[in-house]
Amino acid sequence: xxxxxxxxxxxxxxxxxxxxxxxxxxxxxxxxxxxxxxxxxxxxxxxxxxxxxxxxxxxxxxxxxxxxxxxxxxxxxxxxxxxxxxxxxxxxxxxxxxxxxxxxxxxxxxxxxxxxxxxxxxxxxxxxxxxxxxxxxxxxxxxxxxxxxxxxxxxxxxxxxxxxxxxxxxxxxxxxxxxxxxxxxxxxxxxxxxxxxxxxxxxxxxxxxxxxxxxxxxxxxxxxxxxxxxxxxxxxxxxxxxxxxxxxxxxxxxxxxxxxxxxxxxxxxxxxxxxxxxxxxxxxxxxxxxxxxxxxxxxxxxxxxxxxxxxxxxxxx
Numbered sequence: 001x002x003x004x005x006x007x008x009x010x011x012x013x014x015x016x017x018x019x020x021x022x023x024x025x026x027x028x029x030x031x032x033x034x035x036x037x038x039x040x041x042x043x044x045x046x047x048x049x050x051x052x053x054x055x056x057x058x059x060x061x062x063x064x065x066x067x068x069x070x071x072x073x074x075x076x077x078x079x080x081x082x083x084x085x086x087x088x089x090x091x092x093x094x095x096x097x098x099x100x101x102x103x104x105x106x107x108x109x110x111x112x113x114x115x116x117x118x119x120x121x122x123x124x125x126x127x128x129x130x131x132x133x134x135x136x137x138x139x140x141x142x143x144x145x146x147x148x149x150x151x152x153x154x155x156x157x158x159x160x161x162x163x164x165x166x167x168x169x170x171x172x173x174x175x176x177x178x179x180x181x182x183x184x185x186x187x188x189x190x191x192x193x194x195x196x197x198x199x200x201x202x203x204x205x206x207x208x209x210x211x212x213x214x215x216x217x218x219x220x221x222x223x224x225x226x227x228x229x230x231x232x233x234x235x236x237x238x239x240x241x242x243x244x245x246x247x248x249x250x251x252x253x254x255x256x257x258x259x260x261x262x263x264x265x266x267x268x269x270x271x272x273x274x275x276x277x278x279x280x281x282x283x284x285x286x287x288x289x290x291x292x293x294x295x296x297x298x299x300x301x302x303x304x305x306x307x308x309x310x311x312x313x314x315x316x317x
Contacts, residue, residue, distance in 0.1 A: 010231060016029065019033055054069070055068060100283065101144075101146050104131065104133070111227065124283065132148075146280065147274055151269070168243075171204075172241075172247055176236045177212060177238065178211060191238060195222045196224070234255055234256060252298050252305070
């Protein structure tokens with residue numbers, strides 16, 4: 001499995017490749033995945049560059065697979081069918097469990113919840129957890145799920161039991177990226193800023209020079225999925241803007257470090273809401289409390305690691 005992670009640039013690349021190969025069109029793949037066609041094209045170009053070969057012949061006939069692409073598509077399609085069959089078997093074996101559906105971002109799921117799923121399952125052995133994934137902003141009603149993470153403006157009423165944490169962000173990067181190589185300093189190599197596509201927040205302009213030892217001109221990388229933004233930072237590709245609700249696990253483990261000693265506190269609150277038309281079950285309330293307590297413990301640990309940030313005060317003060 002570790003070899004597969006090295007060979008594949010990201011799990012998202014496999015999903016995008018499979019959709020484009022199956023549909024024979026970057027446009028239809030984009031519609032299926034709810035992203036833009038240029039985003040699909042960029043993802044596949046990066047995937048081809050990572051592999052060092054071409055997977056598609058681009059032209060007037062749509063997305064036509066090369067011989068290498070045909071081989072990879074057969075294997076990927078077989079693998080996805082096998083995973084789907086396994087998930088169906090798991091569903092069939094389910095018995096005596098309560099299904100809880102939560103509405104959260106793909107980034108929160110990938111970078112905060114997945115690393116502690118074993119812990120969650122030990123804490124809630126009778127719960128089958130299902131996800132309604134949101135790739136964009138965490139807004140909108142919480143109706144057809146049991147629990148939903150949302151960001152509400154500071155002047156919106158928040159039930160006391162739903163409050164999780166204030167919105168706090170900071171520049172983050174990998175430890176290796178922060179410790180710039182000598183040749184980067186010697187050649188005047190600048191920082192790479194990793195952005196979320198179409199984000200109106202020009203966050204990098206608001207910060208003093210980052211603590212990375214890279215004095216040269218700034219470059220940018222942009223991704224349409226915030227989960228990939230954070231993954232790029234974890235891989236040492238540059239400096240990203242980290243929402244504490246997503247990057248706290250990586251900051252606590254040391255996989256990410258602050259790229260500045262200054263935080264930004266937003267105008268919103270992160271909350272965990274339940275539907276208005278029905279009361280939450282006891283286990284849903286327990287899951288909400290568990291997420292809040294886990295995040296708070298993590299923030300307190302980061303505050304001890306990086307006391308100059310004042311993170312705990314910013315999040316809860």
